[in-house]
Amino acid sequence: xxxxxxxxxxxxxxxxxxxxxxxxxxxxxxxxxxxxxxxxxxxxxxxxxxxxxxxxxxxxxxxxxxxxxxxxxxxxxxxxxxxxxxxxxxxxxxxxxxxxxxxxxxxxxxxxxxxxxxxxxxxxxxxxxxxxxxxxxxxxxxxxxxxxxxxxxxxxxxxxxxxxxxxxxxxxxxxxxxxxxxxxxxxxxxxxxxxxxxxxxxxxxxxxxxxxxxxxxxxxxxxxxxxxxxxxxxxxxxxxxxxxxxxxxxxxxx
Amino acid sequence: xxxxxxxxxxxxxxxxxxxxxxxxxxxxxxxxxxxxxxxxxxxxxxxxxxxxxxxxxxxxxxxxxxxxxxxxxxxxxxxxxxxxxxxxxxxxxxxxxxxxxxxxxxxxxxxxxxxxxxxxxxxxxxxxxxxxxxxxxxxxxxxxxxxxxxxxxxxxxxxxxxxxxxxxxxxxxxxxxxxxxxxxxxxxxxxxxxxxxxxxxxxxxxxxxxxxxxxxxxxxxxxxxxxxxxxxxxxxxxxxxxxxxxxxxxxxxxxxxxxxxxxxxxxxxxxxxxxxxxxxxxxxxxxxxxxxxxxxxxxxxxxxxxxxxxxxxxxxxxxxxxxxxxxxxxxxxxxxxxxxxxxxxxxxxxxxxxxxxxxxxxxxxxxxxxxxxxxxxxxxxxxxxxxxxxxxxxxxxxxxxxxxxxxxxxxxxxxxxxxxxxxxxxxxxxxxxxxxxxxxxxxxxxxxxxxxxxxxxxxxxxxxxxxxxxxxxxxxxxxxxxxxxxxxxxxxxxxxxxxxxxxxxxxxxxxxxxxxxxxxxxxxxxxxxxxxxxxxxxxxxxxxxxxxxxxxxxxxxxxxxxxxxxxxxxxxxxxxxxxxxxxxxxxxxxxxxxxxxxxxxxxxxxxxxxxxxxxxxxxxxxxxxxxxx
Numbered sequence: 001x002x003x004x005x006x007x008x009x010x011x012x013x014x015x016x017x018x019x020x021x022x023x024x025x026x027x028x029x030x031x032x033x034x035x036x037x038x039x040x041x042x043x044x045x046x047x048x049x050x051x052x053x054x055x056x057x058x059x060x061x062x063x064x065x066x067x068x069x070x071x072x073x074x075x076x077x078x079x080x081x082x083x084x085x086x087x088x089x090x091x092x093x094x095x096x097x098x099x100x101x102x103x104x105x106x107x108x109x110x111x112x113x114x115x116x117x118x119x120x121x122x123x124x125x126x127x128x129x130x131x132x133x134x135x136x137x138x139x140x141x142x143x144x145x146x147x148x149x150x151x152x153x154x155x156x157x158x159x160x161x162x163x164x165x166x167x168x169x170x171x172x173x174x175x176x177x178x179x180x181x182x183x184x185x186x187x188x189x190x191x192x193x194x195x196x197x198x199x200x201x202x203x204x205x206x207x208x209x210x211x212x213x214x215x216x217x218x219x220x221x222x223x224x225x226x227x228x229x230x231x232x233x234x235x236x237x238x239x240x241x242x243x244x245x246x247x248x249x250x251x252x253x254x
Numbered sequence: 255x256x257x258x259x260x261x262x263x264x265x266x267x268x269x270x271x272x273x274x275x276x277x278x279x280x281x282x283x284x285x286x287x288x289x290x291x292x293x294x295x296x297x298x299x300x301x302x303x304x305x306x307x308x309x310x311x312x313x314x315x316x317x318x319x320x321x322x323x324x325x326x327x328x329x330x331x332x333x334x335x336x337x338x339x340x341x342x343x344x345x346x347x348x349x350x351x352x353x354x355x356x357x358x359x360x361x362x363x364x365x366x367x368x369x370x371x372x373x374x375x376x377x378x379x380x381x382x383x384x385x386x387x388x389x390x391x392x393x394x395x396x397x398x399x400x401x402x403x404x405x406x407x408x409x410x411x412x413x414x415x416x417x418x419x420x421x422x423x424x425x426x427x428x429x430x431x432x433x434x435x436x437x438x439x440x441x442x443x444x445x446x447x448x449x450x451x452x453x454x455x456x457x458x459x460x461x462x463x464x465x466x467x468x469x470x471x472x473x474x475x476x477x478x479x480x481x482x483x484x485x486x487x488x489x490x491x492x493x494x495x496x497x498x499x500x501x502x503x504x505x506x507x508x509x510x511x512x513x514x515x516x517x518x519x520x521x522x523x524x525x526x527x528x529x530x531x532x533x534x535x536x537x538x539x540x541x542x543x544x545x546x547x548x549x550x551x552x553x554x555x556x557x558x559x560x561x562x563x564x565x566x567x568x569x570x571x572x573x574x575x576x577x578x579x580x581x582x583x584x585x586x587x588x589x590x591x592x593x594x595x596x597x598x599x600x601x602x603x604x605x606x607x608x609x610x611x612x613x614x615x616x617x618x619x620x621x622x623x624x625x626x627x628x629x630x631x632x633x634x635x636x637x638x639x640x641x642x643x644x645x646x647x648x649x650x651x652x653x654x655x656x657x658x659x660x661x662x663x664x665x666x667x668x669x670x671x672x673x674x675x676x677x678x679x680x681x682x683x684x685x686x687x688x689x690x691x692x693x694x695x696x697x698x699x700x701x702x703x704x705x706x707x708x709x710x711x712x713x714x715x716x717x718x719x720x721x722x723x724x725x726x727x728x729x730x731x732x733x734x735x736x737x738x739x740x741x742x743x744x745x746x747x748x749x750x751x752x753x754x755x756x757x758x759x760x761x762x763x764x765x766x767x768x769x770x771x772x773x774x775x776x777x778x779x780x781x782x783x784x785x786x787x788x789x790x791x792x793x794x795x796x797x798x799x800x801x802x803x804x805x806x807x808x809x810x811x812x813x814x815x816x817x818x819x820x821x822x823x824x825x826x827x828x829x830x831x832x833x834x835x836x837x838x839x840x841x842x843x844x845x846x847x848x849x850x851x852x853x854x855x856x857x858x859x860x861x862x863x864x865x866x867x868x869x870x871x872x873x874x875x876x877x878x879x880x881x882x883x
Contacts, residue, residue, distance in 0.1 A: 017618040017624075020618055020619040022619065024614075024617075167610060168602055169473070169478070169599075169603075169702040170478050170601040171601075
């Protein structure tokens, strides 16, 4: 391991505070940066976009790694420019999606396709040994899976990765930030996207399974509105009754 | 008689030499610290600072004040006379009698030291300090005998020779304690370091007026706080050496009482260990709750955290200043803690609990809780209150603070508005123009965020036309009044209780008598009482409503903290009890059914106490209710 140095690139984007709209480091990308810090090795932070964005410097505050920016105007396809810079890295870490723009979460896949590299998404933890990366992967319902992948590889970090990025003002002011030479502009990547204000999320509510007559009756009388009162039985039986209710109302699907 | 007298002369000058060498050695340790602005005139102020400022604190415990007067006064008088009579080779029997009398006073004082040390309170350190009554008594007795034997000018005899030997032995023992103290870091170092500390105090302005605001950190100059003992200013290191380990701070500290791992006395001693290098094994006082003794090591150029001071110790502090208020040596514990916090936060970002999230909120939204500014005036939406605008002249600007987002504190603010309207005050809200003052960020050590927020607020305030600021939040008050001037923001800032009391006095507001006869106690917010010395206005208002306040044992300038200051609720270091529980116990002891408060943080902390407890009402709510009566 003496001569071999693990080289990690962390791809970062500019996020938005959901309340104030202030530009800030993307929380998902911060997790990727923190995971890279934990894995050790020589880390480079890479951003494609406006090198003069002040919020970029906040990434310096979260790690001692240098920050490189590929100057690209908005709406440009960033994959070719990133792919060109990412030659020679053993690991490419990204968050799972941006907090603005298309937020499609497709970048790691598009990069993997372009670079011909394996991709492991939903990563929670990472350990590198003997030219391989062992990744703990997020699965639903509390399950986890351990995956091993040969280097180089792209790893997209899950938003619930148990990491605590730490902000240091000292690192922010002493960190180094470099703007790389601007690549030739390609055709704009933004397709026919239509932007509209976010819609209110649908409230998860049990649908009424009563006839119109029954609902009218319920509205004009003070009768109980249905349902069952389960007072007897073991806790397991009671849990079963709740489960049956949730299934019958399609609130859970298993 | 010559042999004894000559020996005393030699001993005296030897002791002076040892003292000077010791002082030089100790001063070399202090000088490892950073340069501080030196004011040599401070040395001239030592007598005033000693006899007025320091004595003012010591006199709160009359027993030890009188004891110390006898011991130190007697010792200094006797030593002065020895210096004249023996140091200058006068050998006058008249002066010998003077020595005997002064030493007798010292001896009687030593007896009282011994009495207190027989069954000492837990706050006192043992170890080397336990031998003090004996070494002091030995020295005093030696001086008494010296004075009497020499004063009587007895002819040389075997008995006198025997006495002479005894005198020399006693004097040697006592002199060793006094002269070696400073060089070896023994208990008597407090005499030299304490006096010098008064002369070179890191906060000299506190001797002319109350001074509690934190010092501005020059971030542009690369000052990020204190990582290692040598990063403290040299006069701060000197101040740590002044500590007499009396434990008054420990007895006053709310975090210590709650069993959180902070003991201010131990912290200061740890910093002394760091300055001198070594371990805390020799420390013989109460420990920081839950932390072992003898396992902490430090050196002048080694990081203080986590090897010397545990991070939890640092983050337990509520910055309530009770320790500073009680310290007879006028040590500034809170400044030291904030200095250490600053480096932890600015260099490592290493803050426990909700600290990092809160600071991110402050950076990104300008609020502690991550709320939208548009919601800042929602609490007053139906009250027909003006929003301050540039170019519109108003009398009073209401700066509400983070409490606007808390539904409980909105009730207080609404009550305040009701009283202001009743008194026909010309006022407007800072409302949506307001940003957090940065108080929490600053106490958590994030000076960068504090300065950003403060500059933004100053720019806003400077664009408005108002005469005075009023706020219901003492933390806002303290920031605006004591900490913004360093950044160029100078405003007349009032607490709402002060304004309401003023309106009552001028007759603009007439308080009704309360028909609710439940007994009331008043809880002083630290940032209003200790930080700003305002303890009378709230009581005057309560008296105006016909309330006889049932004072808690710790009240006024010596009030006990609610646990809500300094970001302590965010870092949330576990202890055995919660600080607000202790405070509510204080209130229960008075039999009060209502705790009157004057701070949103106190309100939240005390209302968070579970089970049966007195009702928590802000003075503003009591005043508004009395208007109806």
